[in-house]
Amino acid sequence: VFPAFSAGWRISDEAFFQGVGFINDLKLRAGWGQTGNQEIGNYLILDTYGPNNETANYDIRGTNTSVLNGLQTAAFGNPSVKWEATATTNVGFNLAALNNQLTLEFDWFQRLTTDMLLQVPVPTLKGLANNPFRNVGEMKNTGIDFSLLWSSPLDRPFTYSVGVNFTQYKNEVTKLFDPNQIIVSGGYREYNASRTQQGQPIGSFYGWVIDGIFQNQGEVDAHADQAGAAVGRWRIQDVNEDGVINDSDRSFIGNPHPDFTLGVPMTFNYKGFDLNLFWFGSFGNDVFNANKLFLNFQSYFTNSQRGKSILQSWGQPGVDPLTAPLPSISQNQPGTELQPSTYFVEDGTYFRLNQAVLGYNVPLKSGGLVERLRVYAQGINLLTFTNYTGIDPMVSTPNPNGGGGDTQIGVDRGQYPVVKQLMLGLTMTF
Numbered sequence: 178v179f180p181a182f183s184a185g186w187r188i189s190d191e192a193f194f195q196g197v198g199f200i201n202d203l204k205l206r207a208g209w210g211q212t213g214n215q216e217i218g219n220y221l222i223l224d225t226y227g228p229n230n231e232t233a234n235y236d237i238r239g240t241n242t243s244v245l246n247g248l249q250t251a252a253f254g255n256p257s258v259k260w261e262a263t264a265t266t267n268v269g270f271n272l273a274a275l276n277n278q279l280t281l282e283f284d285w286f287q288r289l290t291t292d293m294l295l296q297v298p299v300p301t302l303k304g305l306a307n308n309p310f311r312n313v314g315e316m317k318n319t320g321i322d323f324s325l326l327w328s329s330p331l332d333r334p335f336t337y338s339v340g341v342n343f344t345q346y347k348n349e350v351t352k353l354f355d356p357n358q359i360i361v362s363g364g365y366r367e368y369n370a371s372r373t374q375q376g377q378p379i380g381s382f383y384g385w386v387i388d389g390i391f392q393n394q395g396e397v398d399a400h401a402d403q404a405g406a407a408v409g410r411w412r413i414q415d416v417n418e419d420g421v422i423n424d425s426d427r428s429f430i431g432n433p434h435p436d437f438t439l440g441v442p443m444t445f446n447y448k449g450f451d452l453n454l455f456w457f458g459s460f461g462n463d464v465f466n467a468n469k470l471f472l473n474f475q476s477y478f479t480n481s482q483r484g485k486s487i488l489q490s491w492g493q494p495g496v497d498p499l500t501a502p503l504p505s506i507s508q509n510q511p512g513t514e515l516q517p518s519t520y521f522v523e524d525g526t527y528f529r530l531n532q533a534v535l536g537y538n539v540p541l542k543s544g545g546l547v548e549r550l551r552v553y554a555q556g557i558n559l560l561t562f563t564n565y566t567g568i569d570p571m572v573s574t575p576n577p578n579g580g581g582g583d584t585q586i587g588v589d590r591g592q593y594p595v596v597k598q599l600m601l602g603l604t605m606t607f
């Protein structure tokens with residue numbers, strides 16, 4: 178059972194408020210509610226089994242020509258798992274002013290997730306299957322949302338409205354039941370770039386800090402003791418300044434959560450024409466561009482194709498060695514170059530025209546066969562402003578509503594990008 182309470186106070190109806198003419202409506206709201214997380218699957222308490230053509234089938238009859246389908250463990254269960262709950266407190270107001278031309282909805286919220294359910298890796302000795310869910314701790318999302326909309330008077334030939342939907346939140350894993358627990362997430366391609374740890378945002382990026390490229394032997398000799406150090410290779414920062422580069426020099430190097438997101442709806446109407454635009458942007462979020470691993474490093478999948486970015490490697494003709502973005506091309510790279518580092522972390526900020534629709538209502542004589550005729554052109558994802566070097570900066574949408582949260586948000590594994598589309602349409606009403 179998940180309870181909820183809310184209360185509102187329409188201040189604009191109070192006697193003392195009657196003199197404030199430019200405000201048409203003002204309502205204060207406050208609420209508290211608890212919900213479970215519906216995004217997590219069923220049967221988490223049980224080990225589940227499934228077929229696997231590669232690893233579960235066996236020629237048990239010894240025919241040498243056919244196999245019988247077998248079953249193997251698909252996911253480990255956890256008998257002690259229980260519901261995760263998120264308690265949301267929100268305080269806000271709705272305002273309408275200036276003849277209702279301006280509307281504003283504002284909310285401050287705090288979402289506290291308790292008994293947070295995450296998939297936690299188990300030792301490989303148990304066998305290969307999806308990791309079991311465990312109630313690992315608590316997470317807090319605190320932030321604000323507001324929607325502001327300005328509409329022109331409607332009794333004109335040209336009318337318009339412009340809005341802003343703003344969301345800002347701060348995420349923190351406030352408590353893990355084992356405070357020293359480190360939940361490492363990722364896949365083989367990016368060598369587990371994401372970490373969830375008490376006191377940090379969920380799914381933070383963790384790895385080496387790249388401090389440039391060794392330009393000469395003098396720099397190599399002067400640097401902390403680093404395995405594989407050589408001219409033309411990454412220089413890794415000695416974060417704890419103890420003269421040795423080792424695991425304790427890895428640190429949190431990126432936060433996949435945005436500083437804020439922005440939606441901007443716009444509508445314009447002039448006589449029979451209408452134009453609707455919807456812009457969306459995410460600002461200040463880091464993306465772990467895992468694609469760079471197999472596009473830019475010669476020793477990863479040794480004989481496969483590379484991106485042309487490797488032509489900018491240190492030592493290539495025409496490349497300034499002081500600003501080369503990549504170490505020297507080599508089949509024998511030190512392993513640290515392929516491990517998560519600041520090289521893979523990029524600013525994922527983008528602003529995109531998600532949708533644009535231009536329509537025209539063709540004027541028709543009344544009483545004809547066709548009552549209404551509208552022609553329109555619609556574009557999806559026509560324009561994107563970003564400095565992100567991957568195919569699509571819209572890598573994932575973090576979920577500020579709490580509820581589990583993703584331990585691997587913001588990792589670009591080369592998923593299919595949002596395609597550009599242009600459609601022409603015709604709507605007829607008879």
Ligand SMILES: [Ca+2]
Pocket residue numbers: 415416417418419420421422423425426
């Ligand atoms: Ca060190």
